[in-house]
Amino acid sequence: MLSPELLHALHNLPLAAKQAAEGFLAGQHLSRRRGPGMEFSQYRPYQPGDDLRRLDWRLAARSDRYYIRESEVDTSLTVHLLLDASASMNHRDDNGLTKLEYGRLLLAALAYLAQQQGDAVSLSILHPQGLVHLPARADSRQLPRLYQALQNTAGTGRFPEAGQLAPLLARRQRALTVCVSDLYEEESEISTLLTRLRAVAGEVLLLHLMADNELRFSYRGSLTFEDLESGQTVQLNAEQERASYQQQLQEWLRTTAQAARRQGFDYHQLNILEPLDGALREFLRRRQATSF
Structure with missing residues (x-):
């Protein structure tokens, strides 16, 4: 399995998606x-x-x-792909890859995999400039549309307001919803959206992206950190704050996972330094377990 930074370095999303997904197709059968x-x-x-x-x-x-x-x-189903394209997804890991770039690779590979399974695939890109939505299709022209939309996506602003997301909730087609996000939210806007989508559309697979340098807090010395969405800054000494930070982070990750599963989501945390195989495996497992 190629590393995400090597896949990104191809600068060819269709090829990267195929490279990432085709290893999982060997020995896999349609449900x-x-x-x-x-x-x-x-x-x-x-x-x-x-x-x-x-x-x-x-x-x-x-x-x-x-x-x-x-x-x-x-049997086939509808797979609804959601990408959080708010500015916090521009966080860059030590391998040079941002969460958004990893998310684009991941959703492109999932779209390729879903089409190989005979599924209809839709894509919704969530950012404050307005909802980008490609309705579900199973024809051969859908993948190029999805790839183009993903390639044109930039991370900006905050997570969209509820009014902008209303069109997603108006569609009551049964689907497996796959959401890729860093779950950076001011209140509970992401979980609220997913809860409503689960009520109107069915299963939700939540793939929570975390950077490796976030998880390990691999920074050194005195630094200034900036909130990518609010612009607020804080100065601190990395060595002095590391233990406290990691303790608070682990508590947040634990409560986030518990809350997601309590709401009925299939929750998985992903380190963007690692290959895409874990996410692809979880998608296949959830797809094969889902029956409409």
């Missing part, structure tokens, strides 16, 4: 259900009300018993 499909699976005894067109008349003639041919048919 299946029993039904009148084309690929034969097994026989079962006839029951009143069964479609007689699925009756195996040759087997009935030989055995004097009636059996229905069951097949396996591909």
